[in-house]
Amino acid sequence: MTLSADRISYSYSPAKTLPPEGGSHEFTLTDVSVAVSPGSLTGLLGPNGCGKTTLLKLLSGVLKPDSGSVRLGQDELRALSTRAIAQQIAVVPQETHPAFDFTVMEMVLMGRHPHLGAFQLEGPGDLAIAREALVATGTAHLAARAYMTLSGGEKQRVVIASALAQKPKVLLLDEPTASLDLGYQLEIAALLTELNRERGVTMVLATHDLNLAASLCDRLVLVREGRVLMQGPTREALTSATVQQLYGVIADVAFHERAGHLTVIPVSRQ
Amino acid sequence: MSEVIALDQSAHVRPIRTRLAVTLFTFGVLAVVACVLAPLVGSTRISLARAFDRSIPFADNVDAQIFFIARLPRVLAAALVGSALATAGVVFQALLRNPLATPFTLGVSAGASLGAMLVMIAGVGVTAGPVSAVPLASFAGAAVATLIVYVLATPYRRAMSTAVLLLAGVTLNSFFSAIIMFVQYVADFAEAYRAARWLMGDLDVGSFDPLIAAAPLVVIAFGMFALLPSALNVLSLGPDAAATRGVDVARTQRLAFFSAALATSAAVSLAGPIGFIGIVVPHLVRLLVGVDHRIVLPASALFGATFLVVCDLGARTLLAPVEIPVGIVTAMIGGPFFLWLLVRKGS
Numbered sequence: 001m002t003l004s005a006d007r008i009s010y011s012y013s014p015a016k017t018l019p020p021e022g023g024s025h026e027f028t029l030t031d032v033s034v035a036v037s038p039g040s041l042t043g044l045l046g047p048n049g050c051g052k053t054t055l056l057k058l059l060s061g062v063l064k065p066d067s068g069s070v071r072l073g074q075d076e077l078r079a080l081s082t083r084a085i086a087q088q089i090a091v092v093p094q095e096t097h098p099a100f101d102f103t104v105m106e107m108v109l110m111g112r113h114p115h116l117g118a119f120q121l122e123g124p125g126d127l128a129i130a131r132e133a134l135v136a137t138g139t140a141h142l143a144a145r146a147y148m149t150l151s152g153g154e155k156q157r158v159v160i161a162s163a164l165a166q167k168p169k170v171l172l173l174d175e176p177t178a179s180l181d182l183g184y185q186l187e188i189a190a191l192l193t194e195l196n197r198e199r200g201v202t203m204v205l206a207t208h209d210l211n212l213a214a215s216l217c218d219r220l221v222l223v224r225e226g227r228v229l230m231q232g233p234t235r236e237a238l239t240s241a242t243v244q245q246l247y248g249v250i251a252d253v254a255f256h257e258r259a260g261h262l263t264v265i266p267v268s269r270q
Numbered sequence: 271m272s273e274v275i276a277l278d279q280s281a282h283v284r285p286i287r288t289r290l291a292v293t294l295f296t297f298g299v300l301a302v303v304a305c306v307l308a309p310l311v312g313s314t315r316i317s318l319a320r321a322f323d324r325s326i327p328f329a330d331n332v333d334a335q336i337f338f339i340a341r342l343p344r345v346l347a348a349a350l351v352g353s354a355l356a357t358a359g360v361v362f363q364a365l366l367r368n369p370l371a372t373p374f375t376l377g378v379s380a381g382a383s384l385g386a387m388l389v390m391i392a393g394v395g396v397t398a399g400p401v402s403a404v405p406l407a408s409f410a411g412a413a414v415a416t417l418i419v420y421v422l423a424t425p426y427r428r429a430m431s432t433a434v435l436l437l438a439g440v441t442l443n444s445f446f447s448a449i450i451m452f453v454q455y456v457a458d459f460a461e462a463y464r465a466a467r468w469l470m471g472d473l474d475v476g477s478f479d480p481l482i483a484a485a486p487l488v489v490i491a492f493g494m495f496a497l498l499p500s501a502l503n504v505l506s507l508g509p510d511a512a513a514t515r516g517v518d519v520a521r522t523q524r525l526a527f528f529s530a531a532l533a534t535s536a537a538v539s540l541a542g543p544i545g546f547i548g549i550v551v552p553h554l555v556r557l558l559v560g561v562d563h564r565i566v567l568p569a570s571a572l573f574g575a576t577f578l579v580v581c582d583l584g585a586r587t588l589l590a591p592v593e594i595p596v597g598i599v600t601a602m603i604g605g606p607f608f609l610w611l612l613v614r615k616g617s
Contacts (some may be wrong), residue, residue, distance in 0.1 A: 062513050086516030099367035099506040100561035106503075113504050114516030118497060121286045121564070166515065 001073040003089070003170045003202070004035040008058055008068035029054050029226045031068075036170060036204055041196045043217030043234070044206040047247050051226045052206040056172050059204065061085040072169070086114035090163035092173040096155065098147060104158050105143045108133055111165030126165075133164040136199065137191060153184030157191060164201070171195075173205045177212060185212065192216055214238055214262040222246055238262055244270060286564065293559050297572035304579040305349055309341035311583060313590045339477070347475045347540060348582040348596075349575035352547055354488045354537040356555075356574025357495055359548025360567050361530040364502040365523060366432050370611075373534040373548040376439030377415045380446035382538040385411020387450050387465050391457045404468070405480060405539040412535030415442060420527060430523045471544035471597030473582050480540055487536035492571070494529035499563040502526065544578070544597045546604025551577050553611060 011028035029051045036042050036059075044052045057063040058070055061077040070077045072088055090111070098107070111133065112126040122130075134140040137157040142150065147158060156176055163171055173192070177185040189212055195201045196216075207213050213220060213234070220237040222229040224246055230237055243251045248270040256263040310318055314336055320326070321337035328334055358373035366375070373379065386408035419442055423435035450469075454462045475481060501522045505512045509519045537544075551574045552566065559565050578596070581603065585596040 057510070060514050062510055081516075082513060082518050083516035086514055089514070091511075091514040093508075093511060096507055096511060099364070099369065100556070102503075102506075102561055106560075106562055110504050110507070110515060113500060116500070118500075121290070124285075127285070 001088075001169050002035055002037050003059060003070075003072050003204075004033075005055075005059060005065075005070050006033055006068050008032050008065035008070060010054060010058060010063060010065050027051065027054070027226060029058070032223075032226075032228050033068075034059075034221055034228070034231065036202060038169075038202050039196075039200050040219055041192070041203045041205065041217050043213035043220045044204060044223060045208075045210065045213055045220055045246065046223035046229075048208075050223045052223055053174055054226075055223065056091070056174050056204065056206055059170075060089050060091050060172050062091075083114050086166060088169045090166040090168035090171050092156075092159055092163050092171065092176050094175045094178050096159045101146050101148055103143070104134075104139065104145050104147055104150070105130065107147050107158055108143075108162045108165050111162040114166060129167065130161075130165050133161040136164060136195065137161040151184075152180050153187055156180065156184070156188055160188075160191065160195075164195070169202060171201050171203045173203060175207055176205070177207070177209060185209070189216055210238065210243065210264040214264065215259065235262065238264070286562070289559070289562075290565055290568075293565050293569050294572070297569050297576070301349065301572045301576045301579075304576045305345055308345045308348075308579050308583050309337050312336070312341060312586055343475050343478050343481055344473050344582065345579055346478075347473045347481055348578040350481065350485060350488055351473065351537040351541045351544060352551070352574040352576070352578025353571045354491065354533040354574075355544065355547040356551035356570040356577070357492070357567055358530040358533040358537070360552045360555075360563065360570050361495065361498065361502070361526050361533075362548070363552060364498075364506055364563060365526040365530070366436055367506055367508070368436070369553070370549070371436075372546075373530065373537075374443070374543060374545065376419050376435065376531070377442035377446060378412050378419075378531050378534045379538050379543040380443045380450070381415025381418075382408040382412035382535060383469060383543055384446045384450055384453075385409070385414075386468055386539070386542070387453050390465050390468065391453055391461050402480075405483065408539040409535050412531070412538060415446065416528070416531040416535070418442060430520065430527070432523070435527075467595065468542050469597070470595030471542040471600070473541050473544075473578075473585075473596055474593075475540065484536045484540040488533055491529045491533035491536065494525055494532070495567060498522065498526055498529070499567050502563040502567075542597065544600055546600045546607075547574055547578055549611075550600075550604045550607050553607075 009028065009030050027049065032055060044055065046052050054063065058065055061070070061080070061082070064078055077085055108130045109122055109126065112122050112129065115126070116122060131140065134143055137160050139154065139157050139161055142154060142158065147155065150158065177188050180188065192203065192205070193216055196203055205213065205217060217234050219232065220234050221231040222237060222242055229245060230242065238253055240251055240253050243249060243253060243264060250267045250270055252265045252267060253262055255261070310316060316333040316336050320331065320333040323331065326334070355373050362371045362373055362375060363369050386404050389403045389407035419435065419439050422438040424430045454465055457465065501512070501517045504515045504517050505519065505522060513519050552570050555566055555569045555573050559569055578600070581599045582596045585594045585599045588594060
């Protein structure tokens, strides 16, 4: 099922919602069209405040576009309930801080929320799905641990497990590795590759990490000042020229034999 | 070591149904035992068998009179108030995503206190059926405070901001408290004493009538609570995380705010602002049964009842025949506990 945005525009205004942290009221996302085909792994690149997070919120239905439409298959998101959307689209944010000391299993079972009725408690089927999500993310041994006592990388794997427990058709990730050190970044990257290649999970990944995007994504969408600068296969979209246009940074972009993907070496500020 | 982990896991991964049943049974038994035993204890010794002995006419049965008229309404009031304040605490803590929030954080009790205070000082004698002026005025004060805070925190057509909610509530709380102190300052000594005594909390309701007036409000609030637990779990991850797991955030926040404010208003107008129940009970319950609101909320309702019944028993008997205001007993237990929580949270 294809998740697509058709010429959507959005602007923040005090009467609607406040922009994300650090964003400004003047920010607008203008005339953006994106198509995420089943099984693909699309990267969303762009400088701070360019509208990546806003675009992800529009794709997940948390925000409604001012004009244009977001569709999942034939259905327009606007017409679906929050619950119906959550049964098909899951989101992994940069960080998740629960207010209470939930166990890992409880965190993962929260992914079943959109599939349960108002007074329905999770049953054996839901537990089986949660266990499978724990196994898929390599966190089964942590099930009884308190989420807050985990390391950053473990936490992010648990949040991904919680998103997988939603059994989504599309998984949206908003800078999932931004607060992790190099080791955990590679660990999460390996996990996302595995989930995409072996389990066929469709993903959209917003990131600042060009090398992560180069290693994972088969398609890139480059966003600058609320507009799509260009989109296409990673090899075509990620070049010295586009990096310079996007970030104002002069960089070498070359295929790295040992890594097996394009690599970006920033050289200097323009 | 691996065995320990395996055991630990099986304990936590035990199905929710089992955990809920065990918890409700345990806390339910505790609450029932407290409510049956508490009326038997007091400055006059009575026997349960004699109190329920139908062969003695009620007019001649002193044990039955003490049990049913003097003590049972008071014990049931303690159970109702304890239950309402503990659950309101749970809901406010989840709504504000702040484990240190209480039912009184958002100014609802200060509004109630101001209402009660004004009526006491002015000596107004308005009544509605069995309900006298003081509870009526305190309920009205709570309603006004609730609406002010809600309007401040909910700009036109936008979702509620919990940060503004917290700030508006705390500010309103201080503002109302200042007016309360001012009113007490200008009042004469007897009125000021009566008002100060009300602020310490008092469960001596005297008859079943005030209970019958407050109980439906608490029942309505509990009915609204029943819709909340799993949404509150997800909401405690943050509003966006909740929305992407299918929670209607604006609706859940509204429902949580008004139901908890209603429970608090009913409790405060029945017994005055009895502090610390709303924070001590939820935290004790979480230490015992974990943090899942589907278990914490009903367990807090039952344990809140038990806790206040026992505190009130202490208030009646510790210095008998002198009674200590129950708010002093709960605060003397709750205060140090609250500090311990803060220190533990900080470390």
